[in-house]
Amino acid sequence: xxxxxxxxxxxxxxxxxxxxxxxxxxxxxxxxxxxxxxxxxxxxxxxxxxxxxxxxxxxxxxxxxxxxxxxxxxxxxxxxxxxxxxxxxxxxxxxxxxxxxxxxxxxxxxxxxxxxxxxxxxxxxxxxxxxxxxxxxxxxxxxxxxxxxxxxxxxxxxxxxxxxxxxxxxxxxxxxxxxxxxxxxxxxxxxxxxxxxxxxxxxxxxxxxxxxxxxxxxxxxxxxxxxxxxxxxxxxxxxxxxxxxxxxxxxxxxxxxxxxxxxxxxxxxxxxxxxxxxxxxxxxxxxxxxxxxxxxxxxxxxxxxxxxxxxxxxxxxxxxxxxxxxxxxxxxxxxxxxxxxxxxxxxxxxxxxxxxxxxxxxxxxxxxxxxxxxxxxxxxxxxxxxxxxxxxxxxxxxxxxxxxxxxxxxxxxxxxxxxxxxxxxxxxxxxxxxxxxxxxxxxxxxxxxxxxxxxxxxxxxxxxxxxxxxxxxxxxxxxxxxxxxxxxxxxxxxxxxxxxxxxxxxxxxxxxxxxxxxxxxxxxxxxxxxxxxxxxxxxxxxxxxxxxxxxxxxxxxxxxxxxxxxxxxxxxxxxxxxxxxxxxxxxxxxxxxxxxxxxxxxxxxxxxxxxxxxxxxxxxxxxxx
Numbered sequence: 001x002x003x004x005x006x007x008x009x010x011x012x013x014x015x016x017x018x019x020x021x022x023x024x025x026x027x028x029x030x031x032x033x034x035x036x037x038x039x040x041x042x043x044x045x046x047x048x049x050x051x052x053x054x055x056x057x058x059x060x061x062x063x064x065x066x067x068x069x070x071x072x073x074x075x076x077x078x079x080x081x082x083x084x085x086x087x088x089x090x091x092x093x094x095x096x097x098x099x100x101x102x103x104x105x106x107x108x109x110x111x112x113x114x115x116x117x118x119x120x121x122x123x124x125x126x127x128x129x130x131x132x133x134x135x136x137x138x139x140x141x142x143x144x145x146x147x148x149x150x151x152x153x154x155x156x157x158x159x160x161x162x163x164x165x166x167x168x169x170x171x172x173x174x175x176x177x178x179x180x181x182x183x184x185x186x187x188x189x190x191x192x193x194x195x196x197x198x199x200x201x202x203x204x205x206x207x208x209x210x211x212x213x214x215x216x217x218x219x220x221x222x223x224x225x226x227x228x229x230x231x232x233x234x235x236x237x238x239x240x241x242x243x244x245x246x247x248x249x250x251x252x253x254x255x256x257x258x259x260x261x262x263x264x265x266x267x268x269x270x271x272x273x274x275x276x277x278x279x280x281x282x283x284x285x286x287x288x289x290x291x292x293x294x295x296x297x298x299x300x301x302x303x304x305x306x307x308x309x310x311x312x313x314x315x316x317x318x319x320x321x322x323x324x325x326x327x328x329x330x331x332x333x334x335x336x337x338x339x340x341x342x343x344x345x346x347x348x349x350x351x352x353x354x355x356x357x358x359x360x361x362x363x364x365x366x367x368x369x370x371x372x373x374x375x376x377x378x379x380x381x382x383x384x385x386x387x388x389x390x391x392x393x394x395x396x397x398x399x400x401x402x403x404x405x406x407x408x409x410x411x412x413x414x415x416x417x418x419x420x421x422x423x424x425x426x427x428x429x430x431x432x433x434x435x436x437x438x439x440x441x442x443x444x445x446x447x448x449x450x451x452x453x454x455x456x457x458x459x460x461x462x463x464x465x466x467x468x469x470x471x472x473x474x475x476x477x478x479x480x481x482x483x484x485x486x487x488x489x490x491x492x493x494x495x496x497x498x499x500x501x502x503x504x505x506x507x508x509x510x511x512x513x514x515x516x517x518x519x520x521x522x523x524x525x526x527x528x529x530x531x532x533x534x535x536x537x538x539x540x541x542x543x544x545x546x547x548x549x550x551x552x553x554x555x556x557x558x559x560x561x562x563x564x565x566x567x568x569x570x571x572x573x574x575x576x577x578x579x580x581x582x583x584x585x586x587x588x589x590x591x592x593x594x595x596x597x598x599x600x601x602x603x604x605x606x607x608x609x610x611x612x613x614x615x616x617x618x619x620x621x622x623x624x625x
Contacts, residue, residue: 035067039285043080046274047089047108055080055093062106062113070111073104079129081176082106083139092131092141099126101141103155117158124149132177132184132198136305136562140198142184144172152200154603156565162604163200163570178227181247181298185209185232187222193234193245200602201542201573209252210234210245217243217254224271226278230295233278235260239269242278246295260289303543304557304621307564308572309588309614311598312354314607317344322608324420324518324577325595326370326384328399333585337403338595339384340610341365341577347386347397349405352585352593354612358405360397364389367469367577369423370399374431377449383408385423385433385447392418394435394445396454411456413443422519424473424480424494432459432496434471434480440464442482444496459496470537470577472519474549476529481505481549483516489536505553506536506545513540518577521549522592522615525582533624535580535594542573544596546622557622561596561611563603572611574599580615591616 038044041054050065059074076096083090089106101119106112124145132140132152140163144150150166169188177184177198184196192211197204209232212218220237227233231246239262244255262269262282270281277288315321321344328337337357338350347365349358368386382399388410396409417438424432424444433445433456440463448455464484471482473494480494488507493500508514517537524531532549533556547555561572575597582592592615601608618624 034279034286034288035063037063037067037069041286042281043078043093043270044272044279044286045080045082045089045091046272047106048084048087049108051108053080053082053089053091053106060091060093060104060113062111064111071113073113073115075102077102079126081129081131083131083133090131090139092129094126094129101129101143101153117160119153119155119160122151128172128175128186130175130177130184133179134182134199134562135300135303135560138563138565140200142166142175142177142198144168144175144186146171148172154563154565159565161565161568164602164605166196168196169194174223174225176225176227176232178232178298180300181230182300183298185225185227187225187234189223189237190221192216192218193222193225193232201571201600203574203600207252210243210254212237217257223269226271226273228273228293228295229297231293233271233273235262235269235271235280239264239282242271242280242289244293247298248295258289304559305562305571306559306613306617306621308561308567308569308596308611309564310352310354310567310612311569312338312340312348312350312610312612313356314601314609315342315345315348316359316607317342318607319344320599320608321345322576322597322610323365324367325579325597325610326368327579327581327593327595328370328382328384328403329372329581329583330403331401333583335403336581336583336585337399337405338610338612339368339370339405340597341368341386343389347384347405349403350610352589352612354610357403360405360407362388362395362407363391365395366418367420367422369421369433369579371423371425371431372399374425375429376431376447377451379449381449383423383431383447385421387418387421387435389418392416394418394421394433394456396447396456409454409456411445415441415443419467420469420471422471422473422480425475426478426495427475432494434473434482434494436468436471436482438467440466440468440484442468446496460499462492462499464490464502469515470517470519472521472534474521474532476523476532477550481519481521481534483519483536485515485517487514487516488512489516489519489534505534506547506555511538511555511558512536512545513538513543515539518575518579518597520578520580520594522580522582522594523549525584535578537575537578537596539574539576542571542575542599544575544578546618546624556624559618559621561613565603568603569611570598570602572596572598582615588614588616591619594618 043055087108103116105114128144150168152163171189174187184198193209223235241257272279346362347360384397415437489505534549594613
């Protein structure tokens with residue numbers, strides 16, 4: 001299900017009103033008297049306009065602000081969570097018998113509950129479930145089992161898709177998601193509260209929020225949760241104390257615990273944020289407790305999100321295998337090929353639909369680049385060059401008119417830990433290769449051809465202070481751009497006969513997050529040599545920076561690659577290499593194509609691959625000319 005940008009987050013079972021999120025004010029008001037019908041509810045949520053959604057022995061029930069029941073779904077259910085968008089509310093609960101998640105559209109204005117397409121019946125016993133609204137405004141559902149099995153699903157329209165599997169703590173009774181912070185909070189009954197990345201792309205991380213004694217302040221572990229702006233409220237395992245924790249400066253800070261004495265069995269507590277109060281369910285029903293809280297809602301920096309058009313077949317090796325792509329153009333645009341390295345196997349070739357057409361098992365290749373129509377030895381050739389990490393050599397491949405790739409030579413470099421590379425095609429003819437080492441060394445070679453034998457001649461060497469990898473040559477302007485992973489983007493002359501000092505283009509900072517990885521240059525067909533865009537992988541935050549490829553190197557924007565659910569394609573993360581072309585490849589790629597390595601394959605989990613992005617989508621999102 002997709003919900004618009006006006007979505008107001010809800011936490012636990014209750015709606016978090018936008019005014020509360022925005023102000024982060026301190027509230028201290030008398031306890032509210034809850035409507036009598038709510039006392040029958042095991043779980044409840046406040047709705048926009050003052051109505052209520054409750055789960056009790058009669059099922060899911062909808063009440064208006066006057067306390068009149070408007071609709072119900074007769075069902076034995078548990079684990080209610082909601083997200084609201086104006087007068088439309090998405091509610092999800094679990095059928096008690098089958099544990100199948102059932103989404104419901106709550107039309108507050110019409111007073112109707114409308115069942116939506118259910119999720120599949122889980123393959124494990126579900127103890128906790130919670131909703132998450134991502135930056136694309138897609139609704140996700142987390143399901144957590146008693147033994148720690150967990151899954152993340154996404155919904156759009158009638159489609160229900162498994163995003164990934166997770167390993168979470170056993171005995172998790174409660175979970176909730178802070179959408180703005182993209183944080184999944186899980187309550188482990190016998191231990192405490194943990195925070196995880198709710199975003200599926202990337203490896204993710206875990207941090208302790210609050211732990212049981214003697215490791216923390218919780219008595220008997222952790223119970224129910226409620227997300228607060230910039231923090232979380234949690235009941236301890238005995239439901240005797242309420243703990244409020246703020247997330248500031250990357251750390252969790254606890255306020256003094258408050259006694260509540262709910263007198264419920266361990267694991268049976270409920271906690272809901274409602275306007276200016278926390279609602280707690282104990283032995284004698286629900287009670288409202290005034291909330292004193294000054295935290296501010298956490299949000300992620302805004303960034304354009306672009307859906308990929310296609311993806312390649314996955315690698316034949318698990319783990320960190322795919323690394324760097326390169327694009328080869330055919331006289332027939334539909335026959336273009338994508339070359340991609342597999343660091344555990346060799347070189348792969350794909351068509352524009354992502355189908356693998358070739359595999360050259362030549363060892364641990366890292367980076368690859370392509371140049372075409374190269375005048376060498378009295379003839380024109382298309383070449384690919386790659387770095388080979390088994391023997392620290394530079395490998396050459398020829399590409400024929402049908403897009404078939406063949407090994408053509410290996411040349412030792414003398415480097416100790418060969419890494420990245422890129423090709424340069426001077427205006428005077430021929431082709432040259434820049435090769436780098438993890439110690440910062442760069443070598444520049446001229447590639448020659450006599451008869452059927454290629455050669456490589458070292459032209460110059462230079463060095464950067466720390467580890468590089470990605471680089472790209474601007475052939476039209478004889479400039480080399482290179483990435484020093486933890487420092488930023490540099491430029492220098494690509495002409496070995498006219499070397500100049502390295503100049504910083506864009507340092508690591510607000511717009512570029514280490515590691516700095518893949519690079520490519522987009523040049524509009526027929527455009528002047530002093531125009532074009534440099535695209536760089538900002539690996540640390542799984543985004544891509546687009547800047548002018550000429551001084552003063554103005555940053556044009558950033559984007560991420562998200563879900564294309566109708567096509568069953570996930571986004572990209574922790575990208576190593578990328579390549580771009582401005583050639584009209586037809587269809588969605590009329591303005592060119594961007595190919596991006598994906599560090600974590602989701603939807604569902606699988607080996608790494610490459611994603612195809614239409615350059616027209618990038619240009620539209622960033623308002624490029």
